[in-house]
Amino acid sequence: MRILDELEREIERVAHAAGEARPRRRWWRSGALLVLAPLLAGTVAVAATTGILSGEPVSSDPHAPRDPNAGIGVNAGPGKLLAVRAADPAGGPEWGLRLVKTSRGLGCLQVGRVVDGRLGRLGQDGAFGNDGKFHELGPEILETSSECQQPDGAGNVFFAMTSIGQPASADPASCAVRPRGEDKRPACPRGSLRDVFYGLLGPEAAAITYREGGKTVRQAVERPAGAYLVVRATDPDRRDVGWWSPSVTPSWVESIEFRDGTVCRPDERPRRHGRHECPLKGYVKPRLDIATRAELATPITVRVGTAREKPYPEMDRKSLERMEWQRRVTISFRARRAADARSFYKLTAEIPGRPPNCGVGLGSPIARDIAAGETVTETLWVAHRCSGTMTIRIGYEQQTAPSQMPFHGDGPPNAKVGTARVRIP
């Protein structure tokens, strides 16, 4: 069928341009570790109460520095190690959580093993060369935005994470959960995989109940954040392992009990965006000065490049060779309202049509702090062979309720900044 053939060409183009998706690599897994290891050997210490040796702390990736004013930002302070703990099915240090606030006001949850009041990871399952030591996890190690959430108006964070098949070392990338040919990491022993459920249900939550071993278990949450943490051995026959899913309601629980005596059973709740969600009791809607179009409207300037470029030097050579020549489109506008992590600009660009003129649809939040009056400049890349009229829309989104992940709004922006149309030759 012609239409499916055309779509196939698009899928092929995108798939080949993206190349092979590989698991995240850690810089310290490569030769850098070999260089640093002798220098760090002298830092080994013995924990006071557990007797477990301490190795070097977990390091952040120096090749991916975080910007304090963009994305989730960087940690603002040491964070708070929460009191909630869960035993590991195989024994050893308990699991714990730390809530870290970031420079952009988000709340992020770190999960790990706790030794002497410190959160960290264990040198097992391929992590840290299986050295058997404890490696402290600093509050600055914020690896993905999926661990973070916008706080409510009172500063409370509502968050629920389900992680299925996580290595017991608490290092998600230490070993291959589902080994594949191209993965050079050691396979995770099935017996050392854990299902880890954790989150924050807010100040009004009292407890969760869930099924375990044919019985209903009740866990009182830690107040005032409403923290819970459950760790189980992953079913050895389970096949869909090695994934995690952030949300605001733990849909796996049987019920959430609240301080006012009410109970929410997620299974009985209607689905919202494909998930069963309980009401966020105690959520204080952030006070935002909602922008109007009149306050935001501003002209958008678009400069269409003529040169043929390949803009992604970090791509592997093979994928770069396969990649089509690209054209640079530079968009700029004056931001009349300031932007932060909760109120941000959003850009979409579209060239309608189909081959040979090829349509384009692009869209992303401009997730960084912007001062009022600042000129914002963004660059888009479109295939050089594409032509047609490009429509660029800039919107302004103000989040008064948490989305599944930061900056992932569920709908269009609440106010328009402007629209521009340019001819791509």
Add this chain to the structure above:
Amino acid sequence: MPDDTTPLGAPLTTPDGFVALYRREAELVLRFCTRRVLDAETGVDLCAETFAQAFRSRRSFRGATQAEARAWLLTIARRQVARYLKRGALDRRAREALGIVTPVLQEGEAEEIERLAGLAPLRAALAEELARLGGDQREALRLRVVEEQPYPEVARSLGVTEATARARVSRGLRTLAASLELRWEGERP
């Protein structure tokens, strides 16, 4: 059609693996979506968005067989359809993020897709089932689904509260879905 154990071959994280998935399942996904929205053009949009979303989350697919890949894909398609039916708007985020262009139907192609999806008998069945619904629910469905009126408007037209209007639409859709489930048995997806 693969049986439960036909291995996947190249993993979906490779370009070849993902393109092979598209080639195996595109027609099925198109048929799946079109049958559920009763419209060829919307079916194409939902099919394209399904593959775009599948591509973006291909690293999360953990199955090893073609049957598992198909089930995973249909789960994504099912969510797409549900979201579309709930909001009445097409989701284009994954395509926009990837820069995927959705092909436009040419003359005669809508009819071809409708034949592929078996829409004619399905529409007849729908009309029949719709006629069986109570007058209140039928009218609520007509206003909300056919005329795409917002709930406050539906409520005003029916002279009921918005909550009642929502309940009537919801109950009507559930009844229709249940009736059509029975009819479709054996000929899914």
